[in-house]
Amino acid sequence: MALSLTPVWRWFHRWTSPPNFYRISRPWAHGLMAVGGTALFVAWIWGLVFAPEDYLQGNSYRIIFVHVPSASASLALYLTMAITAVISLVWKIKLADMVIRQCIPVGLTLTALALISGAIWGRPTWGVYWIWDARLTSMLLQLFLFIGMWAIHTAIDQQKLADRATAILVLVGFVNLPIIKWSVDWWNTMHQPATIRITGETTMVWEMLAPLLLSMAATYCVVAALVLYRTRWEILYRERKTRWVQDELGIRGKA
Amino acid sequence: MLFLLRREWLLSWRRRAELVNPLVFNLMVITLFPLGITPEAEKLAVLAPGILWVAALLATLLSLDLMFRYDHQDGSLEQVAASGTPLAALILAKIINHWLFTGLALTLMAPLLGLMLHLSGDLMLLMMLVLALGTLVFSAIGSIGAALVAGLRRGGLLLSLLVIPLYIPVLIFGTGTISAAIAGLPFVAPLATLAAMASMALAAAPWVAGAALRLSIND
Numbered sequence: 001m002a003l004s005l006t007p008v009w010r011w012f013h014r015w016t017s018p019p020n021f022y023r024i025s026r027p028w029a030h031g032l033m034a035v036g037g038t039a040l041f042v043a044w045i046w047g048l049v050f051a052p053e054d055y056l057q058g059n060s061y062r063i064i065f066v067h068v069p070s071a072s073a074s075l076a077l078y079l080t081m082a083i084t085a086v087i088s089l090v091w092k093i094k095l096a097d098m099v100i101r102q103c104i105p106v107g108l109t110l111t112a113l114a115l116i117s118g119a120i121w122g123r124p125t126w127g128v129y130w131i132w133d134a135r136l137t138s139m140l141l142q143l144f145l146f147i148g149m150w151a152i153h154t155a156i157d158q159q160k161l162a163d164r165a166t167a168i169l170v171l172v173g174f175v176n177l178p179i180i181k182w183s184v185d186w187w188n189t190m191h192q193p194a195t196i197r198i199t200g201e202t203t204m205v206w207e208m209l210a211p212l213l214l215s216m217a218a219t220y221c222v223v224a225a226l227v228l229y230r231t232r233w234e235i236l237y238r239e240r241k242t243r244w245v246q247d248e249l250g251i252r253g254k255a
Numbered sequence: 256m257l258f259l260l261r262r263e264w265l266l267s268w269r270r271r272a273e274l275v276n277p278l279v280f281n282l283m284v285i286t287l288f289p290l291g292i293t294p295e296a297e298k299l300a301v302l303a304p305g306i307l308w309v310a311a312l313l314a315t316l317l318s319l320d321l322m323f324r325y326d327h328q329d330g331s332l333e334q335v336a337a338s339g340t341p342l343a344a345l346i347l348a349k350i351i352n353h354w355l356f357t358g359l360a361l362t363l364m365a366p367l368l369g370l371m372l373h374l375s376g377d378l379m380l381l382m383m384l385v386l387a388l389g390t391l392v393f394s395a396i397g398s399i400g401a402a403l404v405a406g407l408r409r410g411g412l413l414l415s416l417l418v419i420p421l422y423i424p425v426l427i428f429g430t431g432t433i434s435a436a437i438a439g440l441p442f443v444a445p446l447a448t449l450a451a452m453a454s455m456a457l458a459a460a461p462w463v464a465g466a467a468l469r470l471s472i473n474d
Contacts, residue, residue, distance in 0.1 A: 089466075137423070144420035151416050155407055161470050165403050168467050169417065172399055179424075 016095040018235045019244045029228035036221025043215035052207050060124040063117050065212060069219035071114035071139070075180060077107045077223060078142065082174045085167035095231075097163035098238065100170060101153060102230035106223060108146040115139055126190060134183035135191035138176055145173040159238070259345055263352035266325070274318060274356045281314040281361060285368045296373040303372035304382065304433035308426055310368075311361045311386060312393065316415050318357045319397040322349055323405040327471060332405075336472050342465035346402070350394045350460065358390025381436055385446065388453045389429040395456035396421045402464040406471035425452060 014020060047065035054061040081103045088096035118136070119129040130136065149166050156162035184193040195204050204212070239245045267274055288306045289299055326332040335345050362383050369379055400418035404410030428445045435442035 137427075141420045141423055144416075148417045148420060151413055152403060155404075155410075155413050161406070164470050165467065168399075168403065168463065168470075172421065172463060176420075 013093075016093050018095060018098075018239050021095055022232055022235050022248070025228050025232055029225050029232065032221045032228065033225035036218045036223075036225055039214055039218035040222060043211050043218050047208075047211035047215060051211050052205070054208075057125060060121065063121045064208075065215045067114060067117040067121055068212060069216045070110045070117065072216055073219045073223045074107055074110035074114055074142065075177060076220065077103055077110060077227075078170075078174070078177055081107065081170050082177070085170040088167045089164065089171075094238075095235075097167070098234040099227065099231050100166060101163065102234050103227055104146055104149050104153070104166075106226050106230065108143065108150065110223065111139065111143045111146060115143060131190050133190045134187040135180065138180040138183050141176050142173075142180060145169070145176065148173075256344055256348065259340075259348035260351060263348050264355070267352055267356050270321075270325075273321070277314040277317040277357055278360055278364060280317055281310050281364065282368070284310040284313060285371060289372065300373045300375060301437075303369060303374040304378075304430050304437075306372060307365060307368060307374075307382065307386070308389070308429050311358075311390060312419075312422055312426060314361060315357050315390060315393040315397060316418065318353065319394075319401050319418070320404075320411045320414055322353055322398060322401040323468065323471075327405045332468070333472050336469070342468055343461035346398055346461040346464045346468070347457075350398050350457070353397070354391050354394040358387065358394055361390055362387045375437075378433060378436055381442070382433060385429050385432050385449060388446075388449050389425050391453045392425045392449070392456045393422060395453070395460040396425075398460050398464040399467060402467035402471065405468060425449065428452070 015024075044065055048062055051062070053059055081100055084096045084099050084103070087093055088100060115136075118139075122131070123129050149169050152169060153162045153166045156165055184191055236245055236249070285306060288302070292302065293299065323332065326335075336342055365383050365386055366379050369382060374382065397414075397418055400414050400421075401410075403417060404414050407413065428449045431445040432442045432449065435445060
């Protein structure tokens with residue numbers, strides 16, 4: 001293949017090789033965790049204590065600072081997984097499989113967090129914990145998809161097969177993502193449409209919006225850091241028989 | 256393609272006893288609802304479309320596991336893959352055959368079951384049309400799940416976990432069509448959505464399932 005000889009391609013292969021990624025990801029993981037953790041702490045104090053009360057919902061709206069970041073991050077994570085799955089299936093990059101494997105528990109947690117915080121928020125606002133509207137149902141589907149990915153990855157013993165089967169499932173489940181995103185626009189849902197808009201008017205006062213945006217950015221950082229940490233563990237685990245890992249951990253000869 | 260379809264048909268016909276089981280299962284599940292909820296005709300008539308759909312979905316799942324299992328066990332799947340016949344063609348034949356033996360059979364059973372649930376007679380034809388379309392999507396999407404678990408010894412339960420989330424949209428639009436018809440509202444939009452799903456699933460599923468099946472063959 002002519003493509004495999006281009007410098008960019010060689011660079012890409014070298015960059016995604018497990019030893020290299022393990023080394024360069026360390027400062028990224030620590031850095032993102034430190035920045036994201038601090039920002040999240042600040043955003044939550046700001047949002048929970050200093051942001052003004054909502055004129056309609058009172059204090060109960062403050063769960064938005066958990067609900068929106070986790071929901072948004074879970075969708076972003078799924079998008080990342082789908083892109084990674086394409087990379088894995090087309091170019092068979094080992095690192096991509098490891099990233100997908102470790103995105104599953106993080107995504108599952110975020111989706112569950114979004115659903116649970118939404119239910120807690122729904123009780124005072126809608127009077128019920130759960131309704132079968134399009135946004136909630138499609139989000140529940142995403143939770144099921146994450147469980148399915150986890151189940152199939154666990155069920156297949158052979159690593160390579162498990163990885164590829166999971167990647168296919170990620171791509172099949174991708175149809176659900178636009179449904180979640182635009183369900184509030186396509187159907188008349190109980191769930192409100194997006195408040196924050198990249199284009200057009202954002203219908204939220206600045207004092208509430210600022211901590212919300214900060215908490216979202218912080219959550220993205222923390223999630224990225226978590227995925228990096230988990231991927232690093234996965235690299236160590238899968239490459240545990242290689243010399244560089246044994247050197248890295250200082251267990252040469254003992255293992 | 257016709258040859259493949261004929262082969263599938265013959266193989267299924269020789270195992271017809273096994274393929275009747277999901278249909279009997281469907282009948283029994285339907286029987287449980289009036290006994291479990293209420294035998295009152297008015298309440299049952301409202302619940303009937305949903306019950307028919309859920310039972311059809313579960314019955315489809317039961318037979319899905321067999322789609323590739325025997326061919327995988329006796330090695331004929333590898334033979335087909337090695338012969339240069341596109342796997343997608345084989346899978347399309349299997350989807351159509353699976354639909355004939357479960358989806359279409361379930362559709363033909365629907366009037367009888369509808370009668371048991373006091374579903375009004377005017378809706379019966381629509382119900383059958385929607386069921387026929389919906390079960391086609393079930394068979395198509397199901398082939399992906401069946402291909403993913405084909406190599407596993409105990410794939411049945413895992414298959415349900417993988418496939419049920421993907422079936423939910425079909426269920427929503429399927430029951431949506433009937434509910435709209437019951438309420439006297441226009442039902443063409445959900446029906447058209449269902450038809451669109453069926454054509455898209457039929458077009459895409461064989462290729463995805465083919466990619467998944469290659470994994471199971473190569474191990």
